[in-house]
Amino acid sequence: MKLMTYVVPCYNSEAYMRNCISTLLASGGEELEIILVDDGSMDGTGRIADEYAARYPEIVRAIHQENGGHGEGVNQGIRNARGLYFKVVDSDDWLDVPSAKELLATIRRHLENGSPADLYICNYVYEHETQGSRVMRYRSTLPVGRIFGWSEIRSFKPWQYLLMHSLVYRTALLRECGLELPKHTFYVDNLFAYIPLPYVKTLCYLDLDLYRYYIGREDQSVNEAVMIRRIDQQLRVTRLMAQAYRGERLAAMDRRLVKYLLNYVTMMMTISSVLLTVDGSPEALEKRAALWSWLKAENPGWYSAIRYRSIATFVNLPGAFGRRLSVQNYRLARRIYKFN
Template sequence: MMKIVTFAVPCYNSSAYMKKCIETLLPGGEDVEIILINDGSSDDTGKIADEYASQYPGLVKAIHQENGGHGEGVNTGLKNASGMYYKVVDSDDWLDAPGMLKVIETLKQLINSGKNPDMMICNYVYEHAEDNTRHIVNYTNVLPENRIFTWEEVGSFKPSQYLLMHSVIYNTELLRKSGMVLPKHTFYVDNIFVFQPLPYVKTLYYMDIDLYRYFIGRSDQSVNEQVMIKRIDQQYRVTRIMIDSFSQLKLPDKKLDQYMLNYLSVMMAISSVLSVISGLKENLEKKAELWSYLKSKDEKLYIRLRYHLLGRISNLPGRAGRKLTVYLYRLLRRKYKFN
């Protein structure tokens, strides 16, 4: 039987919470494939994965590999996926099961009609552990609902509305065609996942369903600000890869070009602001090196990003300018609760 969606769940020392994630995927039944990638865990993650694979043959697969990081887990899932669509679910997150069934049914209807889109988009929900609050990110003001559309019909995304790994379901063959391979032992590669394949996406479909539940608030989480500063080299590595994939592209879709430009401007700003917040001379030097790299790679793109609003804010001169940069960043962080 044809699988509609492959859910790839990269797991590293996830034994304390992965069962909750898996249990929300199981209601998909024969229409789904769940691939649990044990990424060299030292706890019971591998054992739990094997137990689910044994209990649900034909539905759950367990793959064990040497530790390669989250990106390698995504790569492994894609290599082994048999579903027509591919969705990554982090092991500490979960899906809304009733919403998932609605999405699967819609994809089945689209596939049967021969009009299956390159990308399915749904809402995601920030589940904040520290204050037990929720924040829903939807696209009702940006995207047409419940029909296939193209980039020409897309509206303007707010800073809080960019497509994340949580909101997208890609056509599996499109991902493979794009040639995307995420780097090993690198955090923040989800940005590459939702950026690099976009020029291959011609048709989209949006459902106003709060599908993905994004748990946020653990002190060791990769999006914790202090953790991000410690891993700033990885942030720069990811941003450079995104620069490489976008530089000198001549996209026929102006709205896609503008969307990708804005997304890259966010990545440049985050890298730059984290360097400023750290207060370390070496990180400020890395910030300058990143902008120099961009200029050497594609001067026209450098100009577009340097004089973009975020580019100007993240490069305010002098100590007073850096203080203002951090102040504006804090305001945005409080408003959008992004980490």
């Protein structure tokens, strides 16, 4: 039985994927499965993936596909995973090995006791190329070291979100919820961290600094200039999230989960608005107005809460002066929280 599947989507990753894979291999033995998805790379990525698959045939599998983007790499992992649990690790990131071993030991213990969680949550660490490290923890929000439900969570801080880096899902749950990430679209990790949550009934938070999220390269998808160039993809993901759960479906959920989902969409709307404001072109400002008009028509209940009673209010100030102030607020938050 495979306890854990680690899926590593790889695109032109030959310069750094070995470091990622080495930490995964060191975290466990044959109870692990590592799926390396070569997403139509044009360098030595595919060769390196095959090399590891040949060296560790009981652990590593290499999948080669035509370029479909990060989301299709994750989709391939979900389709092919044999592990009971599923985690995505980007090829330029890595795991803290002692923390990964402790996570596996906890899952193993819960399985033996007959009480495994649908979702395991750990901390992640921003490893910024020029600004050092910053740990994102949840100890003020989630019970530590035990199984719990949504009714036991406390309010998340404005900077606390359950990003892909912090999540380990039960593999069957990802299939049950029908998760299928869009091809050729960046920022779909937000969908991965959002769409399955209402299907999660039991959670377990371990206060471990597990995931090391490398950030700061100029070509990364979260670089501000890159995000502005790819703003249409950011807008697509934001819209998919905002329309995923509405009306009766929200009414059937725990109110704390609903509040969290609302706050996540608020964050996505805020980032989208700020980036369009930073762009500042007439076309970008038209897209910003169109986004808010769309939300008002698509999900009017959330529109009022997001537009007028959240941080989004401070990034949609009217006029040229208001736009300058909105950008200043964003720059300050970026320096503090190092999110791109």
